Amino acid sequence: MEKKQVHSRRLGSSWLERNKKTLVLLSMAAPVAIWLLLLRYLPMGGIVLAFKDYKVNPRNPSFISNLIHSKWVGLKNFAFLFKTNDAWIMFRNTICYNVVFIVLGVIIPVALAIMMNEVTKKYVAKTYQTLMFFPYFLSWVVVSYFLNAFLDAQYGMLPAAQRAAGEAVTSWYTTKGPWPFIIVFANLWKNVGYTTVLYLAAITGIDATLYEAAAIDGATKWEQVRYVTLPHLRTIISILFIMNVGKIFNADFGLFYNVPMQNGALFSVTQVIDTYVYRAFMVTGDISLSSAAGLLQNVLGFICILGANTIVKKIDEDSSLF
């Protein structure tokens, strides 16, 4: 619609001039486009790997020659993902955790951003924000050390407290119950600062006069949030939502591998596709297997993203991704 308007307005100008503008805009897109072409599209030929039993051709050991030379095995490389009845557990875990992350990952950062926006002393707000970003700097390995300081059966603070109180000591790393909560909390704790910044930047972009007008019309603070802030955040929320849905079959490896200290007794609540594939890879050393798993995750994610985009499009045309 808007496109037409602009075109009609510029109808008077010559074809060359319009073409010049397109060329200039193309030149702006060029660096990223070239990068994507080289580092993303060119390697996509490697997707074939998922359907091959990759072997080297010693007579001409270049990747392409190896790839052509390797045997086509169809869907065999995908079989290991569905080998046991436990397979559904890792799919269930991956999806369920991601759904929780997506839902809480919208509500909490938006709430925090709005709250932070209401703090009258700017430097205090800035301090909060700085502190919230700290977890993002720490790797999952370090986080696992930290958690272990609380939960370690021998030295941990919680078991020590239990011993002091004369209670039975909980063996945290073999007790499944609390782990879904620990995982969800750890994920939010680490990523909330990051997402909050995005929302905060979006809120900052809102024209202050809108709030003033609302206030003069007698809108309460809650109504201002409801009718001014949230509608303005709609686009960014939808975008983040759609993009996270696309990653619903991918899990944060470090979180699920390191934080539970790789303890097998917790697998029914911590095993996700990525940790399963990693363990399989370490044993077989076969890059075709990981390629196959990655491709499956991507295809499923792509289907989900199309679905999510369609839903968002139905609700609000402007907020959809494409």
Place this chain on the structure above:
Amino acid sequence: MKKLLSVLLVCVMLVGVCSAGAFAAGGELEPVTLRIWFHGSTVTPDASAKVMEEVNKYLADKINVTLEPIWGTWGDFDQATTTALAGGDDVDIYFTCNWSANEYNKYARDGYWVKLDDMLDEYAPELKETIPQGIWDCAITNGYDGMGIYGVPALKDTATQNCWDVNGTLLAELGYDVDAVCEAGLDYYSDEFEEMLQAAKDAKGADFYPLLIEPVVLERMVTHSSIITGDLNNANMLSYYYDAEHPSNDTGATIVSKYESEEFAKFAARTYEFSQKGFISPSCQSTATSNDYRTATQASAEYLFGTQSYAFGCELDYSKARGIDVRMVPETAAYMDCTSGQGAMMAVSVTSKNPERALMFLNLLNTDPVLMTMMNYGLEGFTYTTNDDGTITFIDEARATYSPWTNGMGNIRILPPTDAQGADFWERFSAYYDAAETLPYGGFIFDASEVETEGAALANVFAEYAFNLMSGAVDPDEALPEFQAKLKEAGIDELVAAAQSQMEAYLAG
């Protein structure tokens, strides 16, 4: 195959000295740059540059080679080499073995390594002589170009012996006759063993855990099972039970599923019992903390019995480092099989433009004490000083910056002994390892690629149960049946059947 190791000592000494002249005509060779990728190194860029300057001067004269080492570390080796190999990187020689991600047998099968059989005679005659036939036999694998040698095995601690690491000082404190106890040997299932642990626990208090275990080692040690070469890497599924006193005795060619065996059930029950009695620290029961804990506990000598995969002479080092009387009580006799034979190797990559020269380099590295010493220990005056008796003393600060993984590099028996080891160390070392008996069927190499799908699933089942059972963290009455059911589901039977039929084919010829 037996006793072929016995010629070893002579070979090492003679060939090592002779080799210096063999390729003296280095000037006639084209200058070539070789890249070699090591494992487990702790080498800083500055130290590497300093040592390589001397190494390259030396190599230029010998074989006209400039060496560009890649000092792979423990943590990055697997990920970086598998990517580089799949990507066809310009690297001439890779470290490989049967426990790293670029597993020797699999990568030979998939065509990554150059078959060396025909080249060895021409380009590495001394090397061929130096390494005993028994170890060369272990390098023979069914590779891309048929059965043959695809890598140069390292002549290192080529035998396996599992020992109890006994804190003699504490045992004496508890009123035991240390010599008598060590002489009689220790039996994991005996009442005496338990009594000693209990006595230590009672004497030292509730926070003291007398049994310091490395669960995987404990299992192999107590049940007398060996690793089947080619079994799932780091997730062993198969067992071959040998005669602990005379490992070379033929106990039959049957490969069994480890976790479905009676031996394992008995072991798991006993370990759980010890764990419940407070003999095993909870820190030993977590893969993430066990190694740090073990290192710390050994250093402070806060244990009674430990598990140790024996390395020759280690009790002396440990006694000194821990300030106690460390005794090593053998649980099994020392034995040789291809799992130890393939423990560290160097393979020439098919992407190498100069495979001949790469082999010549390996030849020199394994037979020339000057080169091996420079590569492994650094430079005299920089990382070490030489003593009058021929031993060397490390300059600790510099050695910390140049410390490749000694055993991973090749023939370590041509290195000078350190002052801690003593002047006749390598004679004693060789005598010990060469006396090891060879396991029957120890040359069998399992090719798990036909059951890869099952292997991938089994690895995850293993990660879920095996460590917890072997460390006594979970009750085997509940966990073991679950574990076994899941193994069945993941295809353990196919894996065992594949191994058994390959074993039969191996025996047939």
Place this chain on the structure above:
Amino acid sequence: MTRKRKLRLNAVSPGTEAVIHVILAAFSLCCIIPFIFVLIIAFSSEESIRAIGYSFTPLSWSTEAFRYAFDKLPQIWRSYFNSILITVVGTVLSTLMCAMYSYVLYRPDFRFRKFFNFFSFFTMIFGGGLVPTYIVCTQLLGLQENYPALIVPLLVNPFNIIVMRAFFKSSVPLELIEAATIDGSGEYNTLFRIVAPIAKPGVATIALLNALAFWNEWYLSLLYIKRNKVLQPLQALLMELQNNVQYLNQMAGQLGAAAIAEAAKMPSQSLRMVLVVLIVVPIACAYPFFQRYIVAGLAVGSVKG
């Protein structure tokens, strides 16, 4: 006086604000405590760690690990330099590229807008995988053993492009661009002089995210920096240590006595934490720089300007 009243005019009630403070302060505390914990370990003595593990209340304190890091590890300083260089160059380039591309996508009158939108979006979902990308980088682009190898593979993030476009959409009115075009402003001029300043919070946010990505990067170093390890950034140095320790833990059963001897070579546990501290502090200090722009319009209740 009037200004003060105006400030409070559209603010939440003091009671509500107190509640907000409690919530935010509690969460902030949660976020900072682990870092304080890391600091405590870094200053704990090795004996204390051996005796009671990681603890908030170590038995004894020591600055040994810090002194060791600064005196004995020249690579730390070089890695610091590498990290800063990579982060600065990478952030500038990636933010610039991202802004230009997003601007093009934001222009509704751009003929190939839909195509380029999908062109970048698609790569967020599908990739060729590690090995093919590695081959393109090393063999085609020569990204190996040099600084570009640590920068180029991270330059574009489709996620940032989409977010940046959203920021442009929500904060820059189209009429402004049309007006600028009529005034004879070139496209580049319009982007850098008119659009970017208005969308400053958005641009600063993306720049921050880029800076973090470059600062935290270690995997590129593992893949592409093997012979020339003087180029290792700080985070890669830390990850190498952590991975070594973790690997030796896992392989203890296979390596036997070697694992013990090798584990003894690893730096002390407090030294590992010293590295964490060294990594976190500079980026945390750089944070307020970005924050200036992001939070510039905060507390909208107060009048702008």
